[in-house]
Each structure stands twice: as C-alpha cells, then as structure tokens.
Amino acid sequence: MTKTTTAGQRKGVLGEITNFSAAAVNLKRKVVHPVVQVQADVDPHPAVSEDPADVSMKEEQEPFQAFSEVLLSVEDVDEHDTDVLHLCSQYVKEIYNYLHFLEKQQSVQANYMQGYEITERMRAILVDWLIQVHSKFQLLQETLYLTVAIVDRFLQVQKVSSRKLQLVGVAAMQVACKYEETYCPEVGDFTYITDNAFTKSQIVEMEWEILRSLKFQLGCPLSLHFLRRASKVAKCDATSHTLAKYLMELTLIDYNMVHYRPSEIAAASLCLTQLLFDGLPWSSTQQHYSTYDEVHLKPIMQHIAKNVVMVNEGKSKFMTVKNKFSSSKLMRISLIPQLKSPIIKNMAAAALNNL
Template sequence: MSSSSSSRNLSQENPIPRPNLAKTRTSLRDVGNRRVPLGDITNQKTGSRNSSLSSTLVHCSNKIAQSKKAPKPALSRNWNLGILDCGLPPKSNANSNTIVPYEDTELPQIDDSLLSSSPGLSVDASPTQSDPSISTHDSFKSHIVEHMVESSTDDGNDDDEIVNIDSDLMDPQLCASFACDIYEHLRASEVKKRPALDYMERIQLNINASMRSILIDWLVEVAEEYRLSPETLYLAVNYVDRYLTGNAINKQNLQLLGVACMMIAAKYEEVCVPQVEDFCYITDNTYLRNELLEMESSVLNYLKFELTTPTAKCFLRRFLRAAQGRKEVPSLLSECLACYLTELSLLDYAMLRYAPSLVAASAVFLAQYILHPSRKPWNATLEHYTSYRAKHMEACVKNLLQLCNEKPSSDVVAIRKKYSQHKYKFAAKKLCPTSLPQELFLC
C-alpha cells in the first residue's frame, strides 16, 4: 500500500511528458515555391499591408521588354490588370512523391509465350510516376504505373461494334448499374448550370477575357502547388463564370473572387481543405480574412448553394473509358493528352459556347487523332456513350487544335508547364497537326 502511494506521489511530482496527440496541420505557407505576387500594385488595399508591393507601376510593354534582359521569377505576372500576384511560400527541393525503385526488388518474370501471342502489343518502357491528382480521379488501376501497354494495331473491324463499358458489376466505384442514368442526369444538368455566353460584353465593364485567362492560369498553379484535385479546379472556374454572369466586378477584386471560388470548390471536393488563412496567404495577404469570407458568402448566395455542377472533367472520365474499349490497360498518354486539351479550354472565354460534355468529347477525339493519325478517331462506342457524332464536334475540335498550336502568352503558361512534366507523359510537348482532314467529320 505504501509502495503504491509513494509511486503515485512520484508520478505526480515528476510527470512523464506525453506527446500531443491532437491532430496538427502544417500551414500551407510551409509548402511550395516562393511566388511573386500576381501583378501590379493597383490591387493593394493599404500602403502598409506589404512593403514589398510598393514598387513603382510599370507599363505592361515595358515589363515585357525588361523581362528579356533580366531573368523572370517563376510566377511573375505582367498583369497591369489590378489583380495582385500570388506569393506562395518556399519549398524544399526534395520531392517526397518521387518514386525510387528498390534495387533488391525482384519483379515477376513474364512468360515469353504471352508476349509472342500478342504481336499487336508494344510496351512503353519508360517508367511512369503516378500522381495523386490523376491516379485517384482518373480510374487508374494502379497508383504506380511502371509500364503501360499501348495498342499499335488498327481496330477498324470494331468501329461499328458498340463495346459495353458498364459490364464490370463488381467494381462499386464504376456504378455500372446506374452509370447510364447518372450521365443522362448530368447531361440535363449541364444545360441548367452553364454561365452566360456573353457576360463579358454585357455585364463586365472593368475586366476582359484576357484578365479572366490570367486569373484561371493562376488558379491552375495554386491547385497544382497544393495538390488539389482537377475537379476542384474545374468547379472553381465554373463558379467564377456563373458569378460573373450576374455580378459586375472591378479588377481589384477579381483575384478575391477567384480565390473565394477555389475555397468553395475545395470545401465541396477535397478531403483535407486549406484554411481561410491559407487562402489569404496565397494572395500575399492582399485580402483580409473577413473580406474573403464576405466574398464566399456573396458567391454562395448568388449560386443559391447549387454547387453540384457537371464539368468537362466529369464527362472526360467516362468518355476516356469508352475510348479504351476492350483494352484492359488504359493508355496513360491518351488520358494525359485529353486532360491537357480539356484544361486548355478553361483559359479561353470563347470556349464557353460549348457544353462541357462537348468539350470533353472533342478532347478525346483530338487526342485519339494526334496519337493515331492513321486510324479513325471516332467509332460506334464513342458515339453511343457521348451522344455526339463526329460532324457535331467539328467546330469545337478545331478550336481546341487552335489553342494547342497557338504560341502561349508569357502570362498564361501554367497548364503547358504542368503537362510538360514526366508524370503527365510530356503531353504538352506532343506535336499537334496544323489542320485536320475534312473527311474525319463526314460521319
């Protein structure tokens, strides 16, 4: 009895330090490269907010001329639009997601008879690093894709045969029993939740399409830096356009609208959502916490909290599955190229005239033709599941090809840099044709 009481007294006098088991979250300011704020000083609310932003405003043409003499920061913007640059924090050079093969690991041997019995298959020997934003949301069967099997044979004999892509009833993620009903509902919903096609001319007097492109380009960089899913990016752009459809905004608050829509989309889509202070920080603290929350409330009230919106990314996943057909192993290059073309469409205000499902179908069409120009890019399976014939997509496909071929402005390079990486199979570096044969659109 005395020994137990003495031990209890000792434990009270000298308590053993216990680790804090509360969940801690690293601030986003500890992640990412240091970014130069998004433009000129016209977006600065107070002179004392940030002394680093008090530089003299330089005309856009002068900035471009100076950029040829001095090295340009990674995310510097020649805005002159009133939208402030994003200052993202420094990041260590180490990449925690780099896949390093273990030297002692023995890979299973492949029977030569399997390879010899499939003369039409070629193996892409380049190791591919998996990316969470792709593998999680694009239905990849493995998080680490070491080898992708590409079909090099012409499947022309299957062009008129419709492949059932909903035959896998065992995978609950595919929702095979309800997939057709789901996408019919999405096709009906995309019509109701599209922005006006001419809001820039009718409503917005202080901003233009170029400012919108630069804002979206910045949102692409933020989403990539903080590993937000592609769905979050597409939703944020949709919210921006729908809000601008009925609300005039000045150029000083355009970035505030963009970051508020990104925060709303992240709350809707992400598992781990950045904090409000983090979103303020990525604007270099140009906007206060209360200002961001007020803009968030304004957007939600205008949208009437109707946040479930079908985007081109929703349709792209299913259309790529239809393009895969009977192939058991998806083509990673084809998926990355289609995603690249679809993401390019976000930058162009004129692409709002096309429905998201049409943009997704056109991206698959163009990606198929770029990779296999000797084959028909459209078949009965794609026509059945997209509900589009080739002749219906001609204008949209040609606009996507124009976006792919045109020389990018120095202010909108984020998407091309993103898809020039190895993990995206260097999709942005693929050589695109200057024109398309007219016979592709006759059917």
C-alpha cells in the same frame, strides 16, 4: 502553409482509367438508356400532376433515349463491372443522363462579360494564376475545374469591379476546396497567396456572396467527369487520357469557349487526341455514349487546336498549363511532336478564320 492532401490520397493518371479484358471487346448487345417512369398499375391512387422539375428532367432525357434507339447494336461498356461496386454499373447510364441535364441547366452564356468592367484578358490572367495556386496547394483536379466553373457562373449573374476579381477567384477556390477536398487550405493560406491583398473576413464574405448567387448549387458536372467516362468507352491508355486532359485544361483560360458544355469539351478533347495519335475517327459507340458525332465536335476541336498553337508558338502569355504538363509526372505530354502536326495547324487556322 497547410498542406492539403498527400500524393497517396490523390488519383493518379493511371487510376482514372479502367482497363478491360480483350474478351470484353467482342461482346456487344443492344443498349437502351431507360428513363425511370412511374407505372400506372403500381399506384392505385388517382394520378397527381407532376412536379415541373420532373417534367423538365424527362424532356431533357428524351433526346438521349431516342438517340439510343437509333443505334441497333452498340457495346455495353458496363456489363462486366457488376463486381466493382464503385463503378455503379447498374445505373451509371442514368447518372450520366442526369449530368447532361445538369450541365444544360447550369450553362454559361457566350460573351457574358459584355458591358463589364472586367475583360477577357483579366479573366485569362485570373485563371492562369488560379492554376498556379492549385498546383502550389496540390489540390485535386476536380477542385480546379469546379473553381473555374464557379467563377464563370458567379460572374454571369453578378458584375464585379476589376479590383475584386482576384477576390472572387480565391473565394471560388475556397468554396471548391470545401466541396471537393478532404483537407482544405485555411482562409489564411489564401490571404497569404494573394500577398495580403484581401483579409480573411473579405474572403469569407465573398464566399457567402458566391453561395447566395448560385443558390448553393455546387453539384456542377465537370469535363473531367465526362472525360473519364469517354476514356473508358474508348479503352484509352494513360498517354491518350493525359493528352486529352492537357487539351481540356487549356480550354479553361479561353473565354471564347466558356459556353461549350463540359461534355462537349471532354468529347472534343478525346476525339482530337485520337486523330493525333492514331488517326482514328469518332466511333459509333463513342457517338452513342457521348451523344455527339464528329461533325458536332469539329468546331470545338478547332478552338482547342488554336489554343495549342498559341502556346506552342509563344503567341500566348499564359503558359502555366503547358509548363505543368511538361513535367515527367504528366508524361511531358505538352512537348510531344504530335501537337505540332498539320492536323493541329489546319484546325487552328480554321478556328482563327471563324473568329
């Protein structure tokens, strides 16, 4: 089997968080997320009608700009990054505005499998297995999240039989690998991992079907992208960031959470992490950059807490994520006592009452 990437080529837990000096904490100034506009005095030619996509983009950005103006003074978390080119400090805010726009455009509807032959449990079995395959091939974290996103977006527009569900999963992972990885597994690796249940030609054919159904739109915002931004805003340490990743990965299996946006999942995971470790509320700065307040995130945190309790108490058969995060490489984060605290149990009870 072809080995995909080496450990040195992969981002580590610590490498995902940018640390800042203590002096930067006290520097605050007004931040307004600008929307790029064409000035009338720049172009002497008569105005032309705007592209509908551009109009839609501006309409989506307006809430973020208005939200910025509500808060008179918040810390600019990017002002000290000008010398670090890959952080794109000059336009990182516009990047995340655009990611918010994309996640709305590519949203997955709640209960999209209603009337399908495949069920919620079948999806959970598939995703749990894909997480195992992802670990076996030592793929990037982004590849896993993109794989699950592709599966849900495809199944939302294309009904498949239960016997083809695993084929959709491996083809989605093959597409995600080609998009994210430097070195991809070969098609033969996926036929092997399915115990030759599908041929190479069947996998390639399903790849084509997925790409056509999604109109080749693979630039999908992932909760990982938003979590890294949120962790930077909160100045998280590696332990908090890893716990948030664990809580976030548990949501991949939960069909009842597919309709939540990646940015909501990321913000809720970090908000719950803060409550478990330090009892800290969601700050105004975090609210500003995430665009969500704690009231909005509360029902999402309850869903996440429900997932934690299910695996902790053995009520779920899908233990791959917990076992994965119980390794020393990931700080044995799934075994920490905070995950059995009253905060988790009370939130989980509230989620179960609302189902």
